[in-house]
Amino acid sequence: MMSTIERAVERLLDDGSGYLPRADARRNVERLVTAAREAAAELGDQVTAHEIARRAGVGVGTFYRRVGSLETLLHAVLDEVLGEITAKADEALADDDPWAGFTAFASAYIRLRNELCDINETLGDVLGDARDGLRDRIRRLVRRAQKAKVMRTDVSWEDVAFLLVGVTRPDHTMGLHAGELQWERNLQIMLDGLRTPQPSRLPGRPLRAQA
Amino acid sequence: MMSTIERAVERLLDDGSGYLPRADARRNVERLVTAAREAAAELGDQVTAHEIARRAGVGVGTFYRRVGSLETLLHAVLDEVLGEITAKADEALADDDPWAGFTAFASAYIRLRNELCDINETLGDVLGDARDGLRDRIRRLVRRAQKAKVMRTDVSWEDVAFLLVGVTRPDHTMGLHAGELQWERNLQIMLDGLRTPQPSRLPGRPLRAQA
DNA sequence: GGCAAACGGACGCGACTTGTCCATTTAAAT
DNA sequence: ATTTAAATGGACAAGTCGCGTCCGTTTGCC
Numbered sequence: 001m002m003s004t005i006e007r008a009v010e011r012l013l014d015d016g017s018g019y020l021p022r023a024d025a026r027r028n029v030e031r032l033v034t035a036a037r038e039a040a041a042e043l044g045d046q047v048t049a050h051e052i053a054r055r056a057g058v059g060v061g062t063f064y065r066r067v068g069s070l071e072t073l074l075h076a077v078l079d080e081v082l083g084e085i086t087a088k089a090d091e092a093l094a095d096d097d098p099w100a101g102f103t104a105f106a107s108a109y110i111r112l113r114n115e116l117c118d119i120n121e122t123l124g125d126v127l128g129d130a131r132d133g134l135r136d137r138i139r140r141l142v143r144r145a146q147k148a149k150v151m152r153t154d155v156s157w158e159d160v161a162f163l164l165v166g167v168t169r170p171d172h173t174m175g176l177h178a179g180e181l182q183w184e185r186n187l188q189i190m191l192d193g194l195r196t197p198q199p200s201r202l203p204g205r206p207l208r209a210q211a
Numbered sequence: 212m213m214s215t216i217e218r219a220v221e222r223l224l225d226d227g228s229g230y231l232p233r234a235d236a237r238r239n240v241e242r243l244v245t246a247a248r249e250a251a252a253e254l255g256d257q258v259t260a261h262e263i264a265r266r267a268g269v270g271v272g273t274f275y276r277r278v279g280s281l282e283t284l285l286h287a288v289l290d291e292v293l294g295e296i297t298a299k300a301d302e303a304l305a306d307d308d309p310w311a312g313f314t315a316f317a318s319a320y321i322r323l324r325n326e327l328c329d330i331n332e333t334l335g336d337v338l339g340d341a342r343d344g345l346r347d348r349i350r351r352l353v354r355r356a357q358k359a360k361v362m363r364t365d366v367s368w369e370d371v372a373f374l375l376v377g378v379t380r381p382d383h384t385m386g387l388h389a390g391e392l393q394w395e396r397n398l399q400i401m402l403d404g405l406r407t408p409q410p411s412r413l414p415g416r417p418l419r420a421q422a
Numbered sequence: 423g424g425c426a427a428a429c430g431g432a433c434g435c436g437a438c439t440t441g442t443c444c445a446t447t448t449a450a451a452t
Numbered sequence: 453a454t455t456t457a458a459a460t461g462g463a464c465a466a467g468t469c470g471c472g473t474c475c476g477t478t479t480g481c482c
Contacts (some may be wrong), residue, residue: 023449048438259471260470
């Protein structure tokens with residue numbers, strides 16, 4: 001969507017040494033990265049090379065010539081998104097209001113993480129560096145909010161980490177179909193449980209059965 | 212585990228009309244149902260007929276002779292668990308304390324639903340009757356808690372339904388490994404967000420990195 | 423002991439996935 | 453415009469996996 005695909009594209013094109021790629025080659029790598037991201041968000045660990053190629057509008061031959069393997073491509077995408085999440089965390093830390101910063105991060109984190117579905121689990125914890133950076137930022141966000149007495153102090157930053165990954169984006173259950181912002185209501189309620197003072201106003205309006 | 216497998220077993224054995232099954236046949240159906248439940252909990256929609264047969268300690272031939280198809284078996288299991296959940300809801304409604312009842316149900320619901328992973332999604336919403344019964348009970352639990360002024364009133368029972376399915380049981384994230392009761396802490400925080408008065412004490416103790 | 427019921431697992435089949443190869447197309451340099 | 457090497461696409465080969473059947477063997481039951 002609004003992603004900075006460039007880094008991932010650049011890295012994937014750099015595999016040889018020094019030769020400048022032809023225009024269509026570059027274009028196709030971009031398409032592949034974008035398609036991979038969408039497909040991963042939609043299909044999770046069920047993504048296949050052919051499916052990504054199909055969505056990108058290129059042949060499988062091009063897929064393998066350009067990105068080498070499915071794993072390489074997913075790895076690049078994962079790294080990319082992790083970078084975006086980290087950037088969001090930095091924005092959050094720059095916010096003067098500790099609580100506002102934290103909630104903004106929580107929202108962005110859930111959105112982006114959900115976009116990756118479970119391909120990170122599939123790939124294992126390969127990205128030690130980026131992960132540690134993110135961990136550190138979450139720790140700082142939590143500590144800051146707790147010092148400002150806007151977050152309950154009987155939770156650790158690890159608790160918060162699990163809390164965030166525990167919030168998923170269900171789209172239907174028991175025959176009910178969730179609206180786009182249902183997950184934001186869920187998140188808000190969870191945040192209220194994390195907050196020190198009183199509950200806040202929920203986004204949207206209560207879902208009523210039978211849309 | 213502590214399940215009442217009997218109903219499911221009975222139904223699966225009843226496919227013919229009237230003839231009493233041999234002892235080993237009955238025993239194998241029981242094993243298959245139990246194995247199916249465990250396997251479904253562990254593998255989600257990745258369960259295969261062969262895997263269930265393997266866990267049950269029977270041959271695939273027996274699997275198909277006894278339960279007809281994978282779908283039939285999963286259907287029976289799903290129905291079974293749904294029955295257990297409904298029973299828990301009834302227990303909850305019988306509790307004099309509306310909040311205690313609700314939280315007990317929430318806990319049981321998450322545990323059982325997680326046991327089914329996503330096979331219910333896979334099978335679609337085939338079990339209209341049982342589902343409606345459960346919906347009704349959740350509605351009553353929510354209304355009761357709200358009337359007693361122990362649950363915030365800006366949420367609908369549908370919101371609560373989504374909230375409950377939204378709480379998953381993550382076992383690891385960012386290199387952290389969750390303990391057995393991490394999900395209970397998550398649930399408690401969420402419940403605090405749903406509760407009217409003040410936050411309650413969290414179960415267990417805050418997770419600290421590196422177990 | 424006898425017999426029908428039940429069992430197990432090898433096997434055939436079809437659906438997928440990965441990755442390669444080569445005839446054809448295309449960007450770009452002259 | 454011509455040339456040419458890079459780039460493309462999709463059929464294809466090879467391998468994996470899950471489903472469900474079939475049949476020789478075992479086993480519960482009378």
